[in-house]
Amino acid sequence: MEKFSFTTRLLHWTITAFLLIQIPLAWYMIDLPLGPDKFAKYALHKSFGTVLFTLAVARLIWAIISNRPQLPPDTKRYEKILAKATQGLLYLLIIIMPISGWVMSSAANVPVTVFGVLALPNLVEPNEQLMEIMKNVHEMQSIALLSLVILHFVAGLKHHFLDRDNVLHSMLPMVKKR
């Protein structure tokens, strides 16, 4: 299997890094007592979320316009379907999760600012009920996302250690092809 393009790999790993910060940060910040520290963590989470959204959209556009390497010819049909479905859902989630967070913030009447510099417009009018709904939606999406990330990660390891093909290598930043 060919390696993914440099741009694809760069976007893939940058997004991964942000996700690995965002999810634990979210778990940590929600239990903090209301105070400046909580505000700081929320502000950071929202700023990173905005960056993630931008990267996710860029990634989607790039995935559409660029060629992607084919999976090894001996890949089973169900594996192809599973891989496509997982990756499709991952794309979907990294795009809709920042939006659900943005709607939640808007509904809570706490506008999103990007690193304290750029204030984003509110997507909806303040609405406490909607805020509660979006909180649950955002949380469920995070569980789904994390589960898919783990599945995707395990699948990569399976290719490497069990199938002993170069699917994992095709996305790694540095490692040479086997």
Add this chain to the structure above:
Amino acid sequence: MKLIAAIVVAGFLGLSCSAQADTSGYAQRWVAHPDKSVVGFTATQEGAEFDGQFDRFSVSLVLMPTDDSLGILEINVGIQLASVNTYYKDRDDYLLQQDWFYIDMWPEAVFSSTTIRQLGDNRFVADGTLSLKGISKDIEVDLELMLDENGERGRLTGTAKLKRLDFGVGQGDWASTKWVGDEVNIKFDLRILRAFE
């Protein structure tokens, strides 16, 4: 019912207004209709503006007929701080606590005008004292008064700028303006009506 209560409350405020108030040429007592009026504010959190309002307040005015309209002699406002509403309950509850409004100690904010200058046809500037959280400071309120043709109802809008830290609103960790800005813009839009006693 709320309206009647507001008129009764206004009646007890002890304004310089006599029983002759309903006679043209004399000072008239007016009140704000509580259900049709809004006393709001804009503050900043995490660098972005958000709006809030107070759901319970009373406003009484003393208006004086002039040759062709009415001048404002006096304005008194009382705001129940427990009614703060930023459309986010967690934040509202937090605002009632000691570091912020400390409503157990100071449940009400009061503005009383001292002098009111007329700037234009409908525009006025009220100088007065705002008492909030045990601190009284002079502030300036811009007002615009519009009356209906029959002269018994009208609309009073206004704005004022204040700094929360002047009144000790936001203490401890919140004395820093990093996450919550110091400046708060007050804005109100009141439906007013003449109170006949």
